[in-house]
Amino acid sequence: MANTVTVKDLVDSSGFIIISGKEFLDKKITTAEISRPGLELTGFFTYYPSTRIQLLGMTELTFTERMTSEERLVIMRRLCQKETPCFVIGRRLEAPAELVKAAQEAGIPILSAQSRTTRVSSNITNFLEGKLAERVSMHGVLVDVFGMGVMITGDSGVGKSETALELIQKGHRLVADDRVDLYQHDENTLIGEAPSILRHLIEIRGIGIIDVMTLFGAGAVKQTNEVNLIVNLEMWSKEKKFDRLGSTEELMNILEVDVPRITIPVKTGRNLAIIIEVAAMNFRAKNMGYNAAETFEKNLEALIEENKLKEE
Known part of the structure; x- marks a missing residue:
């Protein structure tokens, strides 16, 4: 549209x-x-x-x-x-x-x-x-985390808004809750914003709708933001295999823009806000040329080669 x-x-x-x-x-x-x-x-x-x-x-x-x-x-x-x-x-x-x-x-x-x-x-x-620009709407929450646009997705009730609220308390900024309107700015850039009726609002089950700007100040909200990373929250299951090393990269194509996507399992006791902060920092480190998974794999290969030489 x-x-x-x-x-x-x-x-x-x-x-x-x-x-x-x-x-x-x-x-x-x-x-x-x-x-x-x-x-x-x-x-x-x-x-x-x-x-x-x-x-x-x-x-x-x-x-x-x-x-x-x-x-x-x-x-x-x-x-x-x-x-x-x-x-x-x-x-x-x-x-x-x-x-x-x-x-x-x-x-x-x-x-x-x-x-x-x-x-x-x-x-x-x-x-x-x-x-x-052509626009699409997606169910999720968009938050500016350390200057990066992180869109949190997942099934209803998985804890997206609650996680966003904790991120806001930690000093990050809300862009959109519940529904994110997305449009392509250029070939490599996807922009997200809140529908006008939902701007600055967030819904917390058991409390209802709260106005983030009123409660936390103007510095806690942002009108629009680039979408740099999609974090999908998924309920943890023994049958489901989750990426443990971060060596595989999944991309989600939205309006002809490929956006990196990671899946985080939701389990009792996990602090999702801290995990998303680390995910954002780790993604930025990758963009700057440092990949912890690649470093681990290189160290592992070097260790295996060293053990082979010792055996010979």
Whole structure:
């Protein structure tokens, strides 16, 4: 599923100033791509991407100054298509009067940004890619542990929320409880966040729903976080074989992103919060080039080779 984004959402998130068309802020934005109409200002509209946000900077506005007022109005009216969501003017530059007139006629808002145009383009693209990306929801808890996004999964009642609560008490941050909305940020990055109705809330059986930010402060919660590791909690069983060395790596593919996944057996007396902390630190160590399992295997091979030499 994908979210819908309006121009008002963009204004609220960016702090852009509304130059004109305040009554048209409900217009939908359907693509994260941005258009800087350069060729169009010369009259070439064959491939004009009218469904994109139109971004005008110093280059575009300086070029229009060479035109007469009548010529500018003709071009601006051609730029203002009914499907065009909005115009954004970079560097707080003044919008041409002809653009304001044409946009008002077509029902298109014009916004003003303070930053330089290239930065405005980057910021808008990042915002829209996150909002318009395909999304999936997974049952689980997402916690920021030592700066790493750890998503705790497992059957209902296995202790996910209780483990997350203990992690929060130890200084880590809650991102989402019960349901995690996930979207792909790029080819290698998966981002998770809480549905708006569940933001900052956690459910503990026997107590009910608690507001983590109210009880533990703003430092105990986080809006979004990359998902770096999935920790699956599974009830311990004699029949089930669990990885003891950590030499095998399991990957879970979510929205075409492979995320490492480990399974931790749940048994009376095990401190799951501490185990998850260690799992996060161990995963970070692996990313930095140190693998304890590989070191153990190398030491074991060296010991076996040494014993063979002694026997000979």
